[in-house]
Amino acid sequence: MRxxxxxxxxxxxxxxxxxxxVQPDEIMSDPVKEARARDLSRELRCMVCQNQSIDDSDxxxxxxxxxxxxxxxxxxxxxxxxLDFLVARYGEFVLLKxxxxxxxxxxxxxxxxxxxxxxxxxxxxxxRRSRNGTDVMAPLTPEEEARLAALMSDDAxxx
Amino acid sequence: MIAEAGHYALVLALALALIQSxxxxxxxxxxDSALMNVARSTALAQLVFVGASFIALVTLHxxxxxSVANVYENSHSMKPLIYKITGVWGNHEGxxxxxxxxxxLFGGLVAAFxxxxxxxxxxxxxxxxxxxxxxxxxxxxxxxxxxxxIVNPPIEGRDLxxxxxxxxxxxxxxxxxxxxxxxxxxxxxxxxxxxxxxxDAAWARWVRPWTLVAWIFLTLGIAMGSxxxxxxxxxxGWWFWDPVENASLMPWLxxxxxxxxxxxxxxxxALKVWTILLSILTFSLSLLGTFLVRSGxxxxxxxFANDPxxxxxxxxxxxLFIGGSLSLFAGRATSLKQGGLFAPISREGALxxxxxxxxxxxxxxxxxxxxxxxxxxxxxxxxxxxxPFYNLSFVPLFVLLLLAVPFGPMLAWKRGDLLGVTQRLLAxxxxxxxxxxxxxAWTRGGSALAPLAIGLGVFVIAGAxxxxxxxxxxxxxxxxxxxxxxxxxxxSAWGTVFAHAGLGVALIGIVCETTWNTEYIATMKPNDVAQxxxxxxxxxxxxxxxxxxxxxxxxxxxxxxxxxxxxxxxxSKRSFTTxxxxxxxxxxxxRGASQLYISLGDVTAEGAIAVxxxxxxxxxxxxxxxxxxxxxxxxxxxxxxLRVGAPKPARxxxxxxxxx
Numbered sequence: 001m002r003x004x005x006x007x008x009x010x011x012x013x014x015x016x017x018x019x020x021x022v023q024p025d026e027i028m029s030d031p032v033k034e035a036r037a038r039d040l041s042r043e044l045r046c047m048v049c050q051n052q053s054i055d056d057s058d059x060x061x062x063x064x065x066x067x068x069x070x071x072x073x074x075x076x077x078x079x080x081x082x083l084d085f086l087v088a089r090y091g092e093f094v095l096l097k098x099x100x101x102x103x104x105x106x107x108x109x110x111x112x113x114x115x116x117x118x119x120x121x122x123x124x125x126x127x128r129r130s131r132n133g134t135d136v137m138a139p140l141t142p143e144e145e146a147r148l149a150a151l152m153s154d155d156a157x158x159x
Numbered sequence: 160m161i162a163e164a165g166h167y168a169l170v171l172a173l174a175l176a177l178i179q180s181x182x183x184x185x186x187x188x189x190x191d192s193a194l195m196n197v198a199r200s201t202a203l204a205q206l207v208f209v210g211a212s213f214i215a216l217v218t219l220h221x222x223x224x225x226s227v228a229n230v231y232e233n234s235h236s237m238k239p240l241i242y243k244i245t246g247v248w249g250n251h252e253g254x255x256x257x258x259x260x261x262x263x264l265f266g267g268l269v270a271a272f273x274x275x276x277x278x279x280x281x282x283x284x285x286x287x288x289x290x291x292x293x294x295x296x297x298x299x300x301x302x303x304x305x306x307x308x309i310v311n312p313p314i315e316g317r318d319l320x321x322x323x324x325x326x327x328x329x330x331x332x333x334x335x336x337x338x339x340x341x342x343x344x345x346x347x348x349x350x351x352x353x354x355x356x357x358x359d360a361a362w363a364r365w366v367r368p369w370t371l372v373a374w375i376f377l378t379l380g381i382a383m384g385s386x387x388x389x390x391x392x393x394x395x396g397w398w399f400w401d402p403v404e405n406a407s408l409m410p411w412l413x414x415x416x417x418x419x420x421x422x423x424x425x426x427x428x429a430l431k432v433w434t435i436l437l438s439i440l441t442f443s444l445s446l447l448g449t450f451l452v453r454s455g456x457x458x459x460x461x462x463f464a465n466d467p468x469x470x471x472x473x474x475x476x477x478x479l480f481i482g483g484s485l486s487l488f489a490g491r492a493t494s495l496k497q498g499g500l501f502a503p504i505s506r507e508g509a510l511x512x513x514x515x516x517x518x519x520x521x522x523x524x525x526x527x528x529x530x531x532x533x534x535x536x537x538x539x540x541x542x543x544x545x546x547p548f549y550n551l552s553f554v555p556l557f558v559l560l561l562l563a564v565p566f567g568p569m570l571a572w573k574r575g576d577l578l579g580v581t582q583r584l585l586a587x588x589x590x591x592x593x594x595x596x597x598x599x600a601w602t603r604g605g606s607a608l609a610p611l612a613i614g615l616g617v618f619v620i621a622g623a624x625x626x627x628x629x630x631x632x633x634x635x636x637x638x639x640x641x642x643x644x645x646x647x648x649x650x651s652a653w654g655t656v657f658a659h660a661g662l663g664v665a666l667i668g669i670v671c672e673t674t675w676n677t678e679y680i681a682t683m684k685p686n687d688v689a690q691x692x693x694x695x696x697x698x699x700x701x702x703x704x705x706x707x708x709x710x711x712x713x714x715x716x717x718x719x720x721x722x723x724x725x726x727x728x729x730x731s732k733r734s735f736t737t738x739x740x741x742x743x744x745x746x747x748x749x750r751g752a753s754q755l756y757i758s759l760g761d762v763t764a765e766g767a768i769a770v771x772x773x774x775x776x777x778x779x780x781x782x783x784x785x786x787x788x789x790x791x792x793x794x795x796x797x798x799x800x801l802r803v804g805a806p807k808p809a810r811x812x813x814x815x816x817x818x819x
Contacts, residue, residue, distance in 0.1 A: 023760070097548050108552070
């Protein structure tokens with residue numbers, strides 16, 4: 001249902017104003033700077049919208065922010081300076097990619113921690129099992145290894 | 160009259176569900192087969208009554224009976240018939256009614272085709288289904304009654320939201336619900352197994368087809384929704400990492416993991432506890448999705464039902480079912496016997512790795528969705544989590560997963576030979592590397608990531624093909640033998656090949672679309688020509704037209720390439736008078752797997768119009784991939800072994816192994 005509503009409503013809310021995000025008159029003349037502005041716009045949230053970047057949104061605020069980003073770029077700011085400027089003005093809410101800091105640490109570290117934790121749990125499970133279940137997982141004796149090797153090479157040539 | 164009948168039918172369904180919740184359980188305690196069999200009749204009767212209730216609402220919408228609040232708010236007498244029908248579930252009340260209808264459908268199917276289930280297991284499964292059903296019937300009857308009347312009926316309705324007046328609404332929600340709600344079956348089976356304290360490989364064989372059905376529909380539903388958003392929203396985006404989208408992705412990830420772990424359980428009688436847990440989690444995530452969307456707790460593009468009483472009610476259902484099932488799991492899981500030992504390098508080991516990566520990916524999405532909410536409530540810290548976060552955290556997990564995908568099906572059960580498999584996959588690896596080199600050279604050293612990702616996609620597809628070639632002895636045995644083997648191959652093996660190849664196809668589409676998408680934004684006057692990706696698009700003119708319940712302005716573009724006329728594209732903007740809102744109807748021109756995409760903006764005072772034109776290379780592969788995956792699922796479902804109601808575990812040990 002969420003997906004349904006999702007598209008559905010996505011559709012509904014987004015398309016309603018039926019204008020598009022970046023307007024022809026906003027585009028900067030220097031294509032390199034324009035590309036930078038577009039990249040930055042995708043990382044900035046339109047704060048009055050629901051989960052849209054200012055690059056996607058057609059709200060007036062998003063337009064203001066897009067123009068602001070371009071203004072800062074034209075004034076010679078680096079990308080991180082532009083972001084700092086916006087965070088100083090609007091808070092971290094404006095960043096779609098949260099910064100790595102105390103409050104967001106858990107979010108960023110979740111995947112590596114879970115992978116490591118899951119991997120460790122599996123490794124322990126395997127070790128415990130191989131200790132208990134020696135009958136199943138016992139390593140082959142050298143004689144068996146030799147016999148197996150002979151059988152395998154036999155098989156390989158016959159095929 | 161029809162409204163009251165529909166309402167009454169729903170109340171009767173609730174009564175039946177309540178009976179079904181308890182009587183079969185008591186029957187199972189007393190070993191009374193008559194009491195246990197009650198579940199079968201009530202499940203079928205529930206289906207009839209909920210179906211009647213649903214048909215009543217459809218009839219009201221088709222008849223444009225504006226004395227019913229739900230019809231008044233979401234319909235209009237001038238609306239085309241198809242949208243009168245689909246409008247039934249284009250709103251909160253109606254979509255919940257569709258939800259329970261599908262729940263009843265699944266319950267009815269278990270009752271009708273579950274003859275080969277042990278009686279007590281069937282009784283328990285249907286009882287658990289009835290608990291879920293009762294909760295949601297109550298939810299509808301108390302907070303979201305679609306049959307409410309208006310005292311002074313208005314003459315005309317307020318029309319359905321224009322964006323929903325699209326064929327997508329006819330297909331997407333039912334598919335998605337079949338997916339979400341379908342997972343309730345594996346949930347009920349898991350709870351029943353915990354209650355009975357017994358679980359074996361046969362259990363997995365009963366559960367897998369139901370899970371597979373749900374997974375197929377969810378896969379198609381998500382893909383369909385993505386394509387719908389792509390053409391309807393007007394800027395060509397197809398995935399937004401929106402909380403509501405995430406709500407559908409999470410059950411898909413967990414469900415995919417469940418499909419794979421159930422496989423281990425069925426074949427090797429291992430991973431039992433884990434499979435049970437995944438069954439619970441998958442449906443819990445579906446419920447969580449329902450909560451997120453229905454309560455409007457997360458401000459997302461999609462949240463439009465913002466009534467807190469509903470939110471609290473669903474939250475209660477959520478806590479009851481997730482909390483209850485997990486406590487039952489905690490209490491009973493240890494009593495389930497583990498079986499089927501295996502070495503780390505083995506088919507089982509590969510499936511465990513698949514499960515690890517999928518569940519971590521699922522956890523990342525879950526955290527990304529809920530973390531901002533938690534921080535706001537707990538730490539008063541407002542933050543956002545958007546696409547750039549998921550690109551950094553979710554995508555690497557999937558890259559790892561895709562690297563491992565070709566190895567899994569080729570490893571032997573119990574103890575595999577990684578080196579041997581690597582050697583057999585050498586050709587696929589080389590194919591991937593060659594493609595990387597070609598793409599790299601062709602794009603003259605642009606982004607380094609794109610060629611690598613495309614190479615990975617090719618490796619996954621070639622790996623799937625290698626698996627097939629190995630199993631059939633292609634190039635190794637006479638061609639006739641290969642054909643015979645291909646025919647004798649279990650359908651589920653074919654399913655694996657298609658589903659895995661679909662992943663590669665989707666990946667290639669995603670990379671091409673995001674990397675080489677060309678965009679042209681400008682204000683155009685009639686007779687202006689836009690040049691995009693080698694195509695010339697000439698704006699012929701603008702014209703106005705009257706539709707059934709809207710006016711539209713159409714721009715006509717003549718598309719040509721190298722002077723050769725190709726087609727006419729007609730994007731439009733529609734203004735819906737009743738709601739006073741408008742939609743953009745993008746025009747699409749498909750060339751192979753690529754598309755040209757035009758959508759319109761505002762008209763300026765001088766009679767020019769703002770347009771956005773995109774060329775999206777290989778974009779259709781994004782959706783062909785999931786379609787291939789679903790096709791693989793259907794093939795697997797048609798496997799004798801899994802056929803619903805198959806009398807025996809037929810052909811238990813007939814999997815054709817590569818001859819060696």
